[in-house]
Amino acid sequence: MKRDKEEKKYKxxxxxxxxxxxxxxxxxxxxxxxxxITPAFPKIVKExxxxxxxxxxxxxxxxxxxxxxxxxxxxxxDRWGRKKIIIPFLMLFGIAGGLCFFVRDFKLLLILRLxxxxxxxxxxxxxxxxxxxxxxGKELVAAMGYNSSIRSIGSAAYPAIGGALAMIGWxxxxxxxxxxxPIGFLVLSxxxxxxxxxxxxxxxxxxxxxxxxxxxxxxxxLVIGIIIFVMLFGSYMTYFPLLLGxxxxxxxxIIGLFMAGVSLIAAFTSSQLGKITSFFSERTxxxxxxxxxxxxxxxxxxxxxxxxxxxxxxxxxxxxxMSISVIQALFAGAAPLKYRxxxxxxxxxxxxxxxxxxxxxxxxxxxxxxxxxxxxxxxxLSIAMFIIMFMLE
Numbered sequence: 001m002k003r004d005k006e007e008k009k010y011k012x013x014x015x016x017x018x019x020x021x022x023x024x025x026x027x028x029x030x031x032x033x034x035x036x037i038t039p040a041f042p043k044i045v046k047e048x049x050x051x052x053x054x055x056x057x058x059x060x061x062x063x064x065x066x067x068x069x070x071x072x073x074x075x076x077x078d079r080w081g082r083k084k085i086i087i088p089f090l091m092l093f094g095i096a097g098g099l100c101f102f103v104r105d106f107k108l109l110l111i112l113r114l115x116x117x118x119x120x121x122x123x124x125x126x127x128x129x130x131x132x133x134x135x136x137g138k139e140l141v142a143a144m145g146y147n148s149s150i151r152s153i154g155s156a157a158y159p160a161i162g163g164a165l166a167m168i169g170w171x172x173x174x175x176x177x178x179x180x181x182p183i184g185f186l187v188l189s190x191x192x193x194x195x196x197x198x199x200x201x202x203x204x205x206x207x208x209x210x211x212x213x214x215x216x217x218x219x220x221x222l223v224i225g226i227i228i229f230v231m232l233f234g235s236y237m238t239y240f241p242l243l244l245g246x247x248x249x250x251x252x253x254i255i256g257l258f259m260a261g262v263s264l265i266a267a268f269t270s271s272q273l274g275k276i277t278s279f280f281s282e283r284t285x286x287x288x289x290x291x292x293x294x295x296x297x298x299x300x301x302x303x304x305x306x307x308x309x310x311x312x313x314x315x316x317x318x319x320x321x322m323s324i325s326v327i328q329a330l331f332a333g334a335a336p337l338k339y340r341x342x343x344x345x346x347x348x349x350x351x352x353x354x355x356x357x358x359x360x361x362x363x364x365x366x367x368x369x370x371x372x373x374x375x376x377x378x379x380x381l382s383i384a385m386f387i388i389m390f391m392l393e
Contacts, residue, residue: 018190019130020146024150026086029090029179031155032158033062035155035237035259036173038059038159039163039255041055041242058110059356059358062117064352065114066117066356074126074343074344075206077345085122086187089121089122094183095119096115097112097176099112124351129340133193133194141274144328148324154263157263159255159257221330223388225347225350228327228354228385229355230362233354233355234360235378236297236378238358239375242371246371265313267321270322282330294383295315297376297382298379299311
């Protein structure tokens with residue numbers, strides 16, 4: 001009887017849940033902070049007279065606040081509640097991001113991107129925290145998959161939209177973040193989420209979380225999270241558009257469409273995670289992802305014609321569609337409600353570390369070995385993640 005009830009619960013269409021749909025809206029909001037502007041990078045380099053190495057700072061300064069603030073805000077969310085953090089930070093994200101549209105000085109643009117990054121700091125970790133609060137078991141994996149699918153759809157749409165807007169002017173993609181303001185009001189009026197009852201002293205709270213994070217498998221997943229985002233935001237998000245623009249004379253719109261292809265493939269893959277987990281364990285899915293990442297990145301420098309990029313795009317999209325959702329589900333499932341925001345914020349911080357370091361480290365590498373070095377390094381990091389998975393067994 002209990003089993004029938006659980007199966008019936010799993011069969012419900014959770015993507016129709018209003019709360020999950022609002023989470024989708026938050027996800028679509030914060031991911032535009034990077035995805036919508038990268039197709040404009042070649043134009044930004046020319047119009048603002050900066051180097052290809054410097055343009056990566058638009059990602060790094062945006063990501064940096066998340067490293068410092070995300071863990072602190074996770075603790076606050078566990079004690080004050082999720083909505084009291086999400087709403088004001090959505091507003092900050094939207095206002096600071098919209099102001100970037102009016103700026104023509106690179107230094108001032110970096111300052112506003114830093115402020116926008118402060119607004120973005122808790123959003124990613126709190127969306128997956130709330131999913132962990134609302135769902136469990138197979139529904140948790142499925143919900144993470146749907147959210148990752150939505151994120152990938154946004155990652156597909158925003159480069160295309162940003163590329164089209166950049167055809168008008170390099171600054172036009174920066175108008176998009178203002179959508180965060182109405183999303184914030186929607187969260188205020190409609191989102192219903194169980195809030196934690198946490199009366200522990202903050203020191204005791206952090207000690208419990210720290211003990212959980214010292215688990216060898218959890219620590220290994222944190223390291224893998226850093227490496228994935230170094231590769232994603234260094235090799236792919238920053239230097240793949242520059243490769244297309246500089247070596248193949250691709251327009252911002254074409255660059256956006258190529259990057260959209262990866263995201264659409266990732267979106268479809270993520271939406272099928274509920275079925276994929278019926279055949280493979282989470283650990284096996286991660287291993288397959290790392291092999292696909294390595295294959296995709298290692299062949300990019302050898303591709304002679306632009307139309308052949310569909311091959312690495314296919315591999316990279318499948319890998320990305322599987323890896324992030326599985327890692328987030330493993331983290332969320334390992335933490336109880338009253339510690340989950342802190343736990344997920346720390347995992348989110350590791351993603352931010354990778355996101356911040358990626359463009360900087362790959363910038364150093366291309367300064368020595370050329371742009372191909374960024375992709376070879378990304379492939380090497382993928383192999384390292386594959387090896388780490390065996391070490392955690």
